[in-house]
Amino acid sequence: MKKYDFIIVGSGISGLNFALNAAKKGQVLVVTKKKIINSTTNYAQGGIAAVLDELDDFNKHIEDTLIAGSYHNNKKAVTFMVKEGPKLINHLLDLGVKFSNKNGNLQLAREGGHSMRRIAHVGDRTGHSIEKVLIENVRKNKNITIWEDSFAIDLLVKNNTCYGLQILRNGRVENLFSSAVILATGGVGQIYKHTSNPSISTGDGVAMAARAGAKMEDMEFVQFHPTVLNSPGKKRFLLSEALRGEGATLKNHKGERFMPKYDKRGELAPRDIVSRAIFEELKKGPVYLDISHKPASEIKKRFPYIFAELKKKGLDLTKNKIPISPAAHYMCGGIKVDLHGQSSIKNLYAFGEVACTGVHGANRLASNSLLEAIVFSNQIIQSIKAKKLVNIPDFANFKPTGSQCLSNKYAKSLVKKIMWDYVGIIRNEKDLKKAILKLIEIDAKYCVKTNKISDFETKNMIQTAILVTKAALKRKKSLGCHFVI
Template identity: 40%
Template sequence: MEYFDALIVGSGAAGLYTALNLPRDWRVALLTKEDLRASSSDWAQGGIAAVIDPTDSFLLHTEDTMVAGAGLCERQAVEVLVEEAPERIAELIHLGVSFDRYQGRLDLTLEAAHSRKRILHAQDATGRELVRALTEEVLVQPNITIYEKTLVTDLWVARGRCWGVRTRRAGVAAYLGAPVTVLATGGASRVFLHSTNPPVCTGDGLAMAWLAGARLRDMEFVQFHPTALAVPGAPRLLISEAVRGEGAHVLDRQGQRFLSRYHPAGELAPRDVVARAIYLHLRERGEDRVFIDFRPVGQQRIEQRFPNIRLTCAQYGLDIFEEPIPVAPAAHYCMGGVQTDLLGQTSVPGLWAVGETASTGVHGANRLASNSLLECLVFAHRIGRHTGLNTLNYPPPPALVDQAPPSPAAVQTILRQLPVLCWEACGIVRTALDLERGLAQLRLWQEWLAQADWTLDREALEARNQILVAYLLLQSALWRRESRGAHFRSDFPETALSWQVHTVIEHDHWSAQALKPDPVVYR
């Protein structure tokens, strides 16, 4: 058995940046079930929001975030996010992240629901550029050991704290111990049929934290990106919010703009409003896609800002200079997650969470565009710089005894049908009847596999984790009997003041948690 000072599970921006911010004399293990670049961060086209321009302010960024969050943002967390953003951007530039520039200055752009131009991009592959720079830095640090192709199957929890993780690598099970374990496993949007996330985003960290007794929060709030590429056989490539921010139009099959019928801001309305408007427009007409027209942006600006979108569309016979391209909503980002404090600590001693896995209080009911990569950086830095070591007297790890594996046919059935269930029962528009039917099917699947050992096979493990995440998602959506932010119940379409609370899930019990009061003085 090996021991480290810190274990980080996940190799996206949150995991990489946490590793780089931990003390350089710590022995750090970075574990990922694929390779270092297989993450949602690497797929992220959107940029990073930060107050850079002199005409912008922390107060404006804070208020934009609070408004987007529909009454559920924790103001103190939002202030931490926006006030520490400029320093994190400066560090990225020092590490070699190549942000777009115009006449020598950082080229700031506008995105939906932002009141100022404050979005930094690296063309339309900001996440990829960020992961590139962070990965190169991680690889040269002698204190960081990288475990690729390594399944983390469970957290090692005993005597009320987390002691490390159980892993399976090359078919061999083992425990790794550390006083600090950080979950940076990303989100869980692959539980939906249509998702902008890479296949690795199966909610592993959320499921493991739940099984370990950690408190989760606001799982019902899943953001559906309104414009994902809708071409048969093609991945649901995210057509960035920045495209509409630059002036692209959303059209129906008749070539008409229609979003202003649903919101006066039209294409620049909040993301959940645009996604719901497209969904309702398509359902009303019995159609499956709308179109986004790049041509108002102009060819020169398209070539400068969106080269990867242009090339990917070309692979599927689409010329964004000549024709609108088909798009439809897809699941994109989980606002809820493992509840943490402002230093990333969860309710389980010894366990931290960061990035999309965590619920820091920043996003509320609806994440403001381009705050997600920023959240990774700000809270990863806080974990790295404020987490101390404890001398531990480790208990003996549980015995590594393999039981019978689950039925391969059952696993394949779940992996095939569960995304359809989540999309239909807990998608953009939800009802109690659909949620209850979905929960009944999830319970049946859990009974199928209750006696199996999930650690033997990656697909089996991911099926277990997706069942758990789907259960938490649907049950939370059923519990919240109102519509707020990204959560829309057609049987409870109004936003109710009495529901301005967080949904807290602890030990299979759902309850409300009041928001912290705003600070009296703005820092």
């Protein structure tokens, strides 16, 4: 029987930051389904929002967050997160993150929904830089064990108490035990046909927790990022909010700016508003992001990664208008937790995108995601202690079931199409009811026949899609990124 003081599922900013803190209290196991670098954090371009300028203040950041979230936020959680922000930026600096600076001061960016420049960033690859530093620190720590290419199948829960995890590793299923299981599995974007998320974002943590009986919250609030590359034959690629913060404009098929007629904040309105505006304009023709009016040297210096990636695709950010459309980006809801990451199941904790602290409300403010992840993964260690597990119940190992069922690939494609067509940017009750019936039918026909990670992922995608659709159906009125007609 393998036991650890702490088991963490996920290797992004929240999981690895918690691992470093937990290693001071006991033995830590980090489980990740691909390589440790393969986290959603690694793809985050923008930065971390925090009050770091003397002209800014906590109240402004709090209010910007509440406005973006349509005041559906947990204000206590928002206030705590915002006030902890500057301290956590210093924490990352101490770990070795080299934020962009000018003349010795942090170079702060502005993004949609923010009233001030407050985004600390590392060029246009902030997440990648933070991830690399965290991995370096984790690998040096003797109290942390890392299991790559290992998949958490299910939580081991009885009588509303979590005792550990069932893991698929090297083709074998085994049970691991711990008095503190932490889910930091990221988002759900892959349930949609078009997403900015990497292939790993299949809703594993949400689905696992739901199967175990954990309470969910705000699952209807799926945020769509307004500006994702939309060019035939080219892979979807996120174009950071920071581009608009530095003056990029959005233009319709006639070459005209259109955002001012939708919102007085123009291109810097919150994401839900910008996404819906683009969605409407796309009905008339292509939509473009244009920053070509800025000096080429400035663009290349501020956005080297985006410039290089677009160049590979035959597009020049300094000269071309870039074709864009919205894509599924971020889950604002998730596993319901308190400010200490505690879920409704004893010994089960969650933070980062998989969790719902209530900070984002009905729509997330740009660059508050990495902030939430680092703040709450730092906070949780204050209340968790390594405890000895006693009276562990018996748990049976998973066995593949079924012989006649939908293929993995086909089931996955069905889910993505249903979610994009019926549970997307603009929703209606008729479509949502259609979607839920189709998804329930797929769930009934899909079975995990092998010990392949992709089979388990598809099951999780189906069940996560059902959770999102049911929540959307319950909320009859529009709020934030849940827009009903």
